[in-house]
Structure formats: structure tokens, C-alpha cells
Amino acid sequence: MSAFIMRGVDAHTLTGQLRRGRGLGLRRALSDGGAEAVEAVYGCCVDDPRDDRSTEERSWYLLRLARALRLDSAPIAAHLLAPVAETDEDDCRIGLAADVLAGLARDGDPRALQALRAYVVEGRYWSRALDAMWEEGGDAMCEGLAPAVLARADDDELRFHVEIDDGPWSAWAAGEPRIRALLDAESPRSGGGGAWWPLRELPDARLMALVEADGPAARTQAMRELGRRGDPVLLDLAEDPAMRNVAGGVPGLWAVLDRLGAGALDRARGWAASDDPDLAGQGVRVLAEHGTAQDVPALLADLTAMAEQREWCGAETPARGLGRLGAAEAVPTLRFLWKETTHSYARGDYLAGLLGAAGAGAAELLVEAADDCEERVREYTSGTAQS
Known part of the structure; x- marks a missing residue:
């Protein structure tokens, strides 16, 4: 799977656009469906391209591509189950793989489901795979896994994962006293x-x-x-x-x-x-x-500095402000940020800035936004986005 590892990929290439989660990349991949698209989607599944996994989204995007390109789940499953050294941290390497496999399992792919169940039994970050299965298939997909989880986790580890309103825990509690006791002890947050x-x-x-x-x-x-x-x-x-x-x-x-x-x-x-x-x-x-309008130069200077330093998060704030003030002079820098950012969450703010600063001149971005990996970007196409 090492062939899938690709960092710092040019934003103008198909691979670079797919790793950034851009709608343009998705449309190009579905249009040509060639080897580069297939390789890049596999690469994203096994080598998480996100700058910030706590805010950025990719699962919906990659699953849509995997389905449309009819990807074989075997390479992703092999990555999920590959042995890792005890000193390695693999929570980051399995998140998107688990999400995509869970979606494919819901579509009826038996190898995807088998790999996930095996990882819950054997894998270090079993709860991540369990969460993905629950999100996609609920109790039906997680059926029969309670004994394996209880066999591998002591009460301290279980207590860390058990939640009243999330995961299979409530469904399992009726037949598993240890889980029932942990749920009873959990106080509302x-x-x-x-x-x-x-x-x-x-x-x-x-x-x-x-x-x-x-x-x-x-x-x-x-x-x-x-x-x-x-x-x-x-x-x-x-x-x-x-x-x-x-x-x-x-x-x-x-x-x-x-x-x-x-x-x-x-x-x-x-x-x-x-x-x-x-x-x-x-x-x-x-x-x-x-x-007010007198603050446009200061905001533009900050935006430009952030763009030059590739501080994608730092550019979000001036981008929103320049859009609010309709600052047309900010459009070239905002377009650069839209295309180049590796922090996909920031595109929501860049789009807000472009729509305010360029008006109808940014209308074509709404077409692309409909296929963006970020829900907050897609919401602009339905008129539900919050400023």
C-alpha cells in the first residue's frame, strides 16, 4: 500500500484536488474514471489527507467516489488489517478506511463487513471501527460483536467508550450486565x-x-x-x-x-x-x-499574509470580513485560497468571502460546491448555509 502515500500534491492535478476534497476533483474523477482517480481515492482512504481530523470531512466524499468508481474493497480491507508495530500509532491511518468500508458493507459488500468485524476483534482502535459500523448499519451491522468487545476490554477501557445515546451500547445492555452497569453509572454530561x-x-x-x-x-x-x-x-x-x-x-x-x-x-x-x-x-x-470600508486594507493585508504563509485557518476570519464588506480587491487572493487550501473546512469561509466580494462573478463556484467534501460548503448550494 505504500504506493498510495502522496503528500504535498499540486492543487491543479486531479490527485491534488481529490486529496483536498474539492468538488472539482470529484467531478473530474467521475468524468474520466481513470487509473489516477482510482489510485488517488485508494490513497485518501489509507493515507488520511486531512490537516485537522477534528473538523474536516471526507467520508461522504470518498464513499461516493468509491461507489461510483466501483472500487474493490480488498485493498482498503488489507490496509485496515495490516499488522503494525506496537510503537506505531495507527488511529489516524484507519479512520477513513473504516468509514468507507462501513459504507460499502451497507451496500452489501461482504468482504468490507468481514474486515470491519475482524478489526473490532483484533485491531488496536476497535472502537473507531465499531462507531463506523453503527453509523452505517446500526445494530444489524454490529450484531454478535458484544462478546468479543467484552473479552478484549476491561471496565476502565469500556467506561471510556460507553455512551448512553451513541453506539451499540444501549442495544447490547439488555444482555450484557457489564455494559448495563456502566450505562447506569454514566451521568449526563x-x-x-x-x-x-x-x-x-x-x-x-x-x-x-x-x-x-x-x-x-x-x-x-x-x-x-x-x-x-x-x-x-x-x-x-x-x-x-x-x-x-x-x-x-x-x-x-x-x-x-x-x-x-x-x-x-x-x-x-x-x-x-x-x-x-x-x-x-x-x-x-x-x-x-x-x-467598515476603512478597515478593508487592514483585512486584506492580513488575508494576503495568511495566504503567503499558507496559514489556511488564519485566513478564515479576514475572508469572512472582506466578503461582508464586498471587497472586490480581495477576490484574486480568495480564489487562490479556495484552490490551494489543504484545510478543507476553511473553504466554507473562503466561499462566503468570494460570494460577498465577487457576487455573480463567483457563481460558478456554487456548481463545484455542490460536490465538496464539506457539508458546510455544500449548504451554500441549498441556501441553508449560516454566515
């Missing part, structure tokens, strides 16, 4: 949004005392209340080095600064030009959400 005392009743001085002296959780709650009141003291807190955590930021600051709206603009314009990366980032966020 906290929403995390409520305060521990009536912050709305506290005076500003008491809130500031919480901000300055209490732990990070209480500090965030107090800052939220200050934001709700529209207190400009938040602008001072943003500039206070003592408020920074070890990573150099102020947790939760952006969410509360946003409550100040245009009231933060004057200070944010100075921040955006700051040498302090965190403060500059906060400034760009304010300008993107609340700035």
Missing part, C-alpha cells in the same frame, strides 16, 4: 454554560474581583457577564498581559468582545497592527465582524 451563582446580581466591582483573582472557569463566567453588560473594561482586559494563559491568549475573550460590537472598533484597529499575535488576531476578528 454538563452543558457547561451556566453560572454557579447569580452573576447578574453582582456589581461591576465584584465581577472584576472574580476576573482578577479567581480561577479560569470563574473568570470566564465573569467576563461573559461583563460582555452582556457591554462593559468597555473588556478592552483593557484584552490588552493586559496578566490575563494571558501559558499559550499567550485569554480564554473566552473573543466571545465576550463580540458583545461590544462596533464599540470595540477604535481599539481593535490598533490591535490589528500590533506585533502581539494574540492581540492582532483579536483585532482582526473585530474588524471582520464589525468593521
